[in-house]
Amino acid sequence: LQDLNPLTVTKPAKPQAARRSLAEKLFDRGFIALTFVFAISVGFIILGIALTIAYGALPAITTYGLKFLATSAWNPVAGREDYGALPMIVGTVVSATIAVCIAVPLGVGMAIFLSEDFIPSFIRMALVFLVELLAAIPSVVYGLWGIFVLIPLIKPVGVWLNTYLGWFPLFSTPPAGLGMLPTGIVLAIMILPIITAISRDSLLALPSELRQAAYALGATRWDAIFQILIPAAASGMVGGIMLALGRALGETMAVTMLIGNSNRLSPSLLAPANTIASLLANQFAEAKAMQVSALMYAALILLVMTLLINLVAEHIVNRVRANYH
């Protein structure tokens, strides 16, 4: 503190530019370039997936055209080959829809339970962790459990539905064991963690003033939840549900083990069915020539479905983030 007189303060040294050695500069440039190459490659992989599958599907697209989407023949016998993916497309959409219908009320309920102070915070954290574990169990293990535990368990339900509600198309066949119903239930279990996690995140991301204002106006906890919090978090929840739907559409192993892999179109939930992912899992390894191309065509349809749903979900989730952060 001696040199307070501005005249005596020594001039600061000039910034010492360009003192880094060439090797250092090259390293710096190279490092940034390297991270750039890897990052841009992530984008190219998406492109690569789309192009590879589309290229593989080209022979089938030129041979069968749009008829592929609307017919239900699947005949790989050489010379009499004919392919149509309608039953698999329908099966994919129906199984994912059943899963979402079961999982949404449960998942949103669970998310409300975990975002409110019903229970002490450490138990809540433990439950959040358990939900994460639910997502960590591999698909084949759910499939195995479905075959040997769930299917015998719900068989009486299927018999009851067919006996008393058999006039209704959805329950019009005697339960075959394997089929749409156990598939939908297991898919619901598998997408529950996503719906729960994203719905809970959307509820927790809301500003606490919303809740305080609601209470100040005399709202009960449930008035606040239904009239303030859920409407405010709804778009985030919808985004999460769409992500879950995308996951259910493409889920493979558990589905292929439980759905029965039948290419016949049936309105009944108790009958075996098929999905695109399950078809691929079953036939790809042994497929030849045109069958490979037809499978690629089916894969392309699944890719387009999941990409569209994910892009919309991404858009919704991003918009919510922009609102509250």
Next chain:
Amino acid sequence: MEHHSVNQSIFRAGDLKQRSSIARTLFAVAMTVLVTACAIVTLIPLFAVLFYVGFQGIHRLDLAMFTQLPPAPGIENGGIGNAILGTLIVVGVASVFSVPFGVFAGIYLSEFGAGKLRYGIRLAANVLSGVPAILVGVFIYGLLVATGIFGFSAMAGSAALAVLMLPTITRSTDEALQLVPQEIRWAATAVGASSPQTVLSIILPAALPGIVTGVILAIARVAGEAAPLLFTALGSSLWFQGLLAPTSTLSVVIYNFAIAPFQEQQELAWTGSLILVLMVLITSVIARCICCRR
């Protein structure tokens, strides 16, 4: 934890005493019971699956399971040693490719990227994580198997798993780096560090626990995947024959044995599931601990 805003409001719902009509009270009680039921119903499958896998898998969990080859159909004993080894190798090779790839991409997104390009790559990573695993298998089949570059092989299986891991690793690296306070970057720049120096010696070490957690979770997740391996790594009844030969993996063996009509094979499938679930759960818990210790 970062999510506390709602629950740390100045008062809690339970603190508030108010005169409510009976209908309102009944509705509130009914709803509370309902969401509690939702929570219980959601967790039943978790415990049911864990219980059955443990119950059915435990009595074949012996040394032979890890050291012997699968038996011919209808014959007892034997193990799935080749599949366990195969899973470790295929997942290990996939990590060797995917971890540096994903970490570098994450560094670019968080530290160097900007504007529309960064937005586009983040979107691509998110979309890639939504692509079904089976389609990644189809992609690798079309790219590496059908073209004859690798054929059905452990290498092709690793490539498929590497693609599956990539978005998770990229995203968690990106997020972990963003959590490092901006002041630290300014301070490093102020003492004369170039931006790569800042990233490599300051930011990356600070974000390491978050990145490691993301990497371990990604590895745990793909270790249980069977769909992308069905027609890349294929399967084999032999011990590991090298990276360019078809390889047996735990998840594919569970699938094949679960749908087989032989009880001995189904028992192997249960024990294989137990081993797989233990591997996945233990790694998930370890990952969680690394992140929470901070």
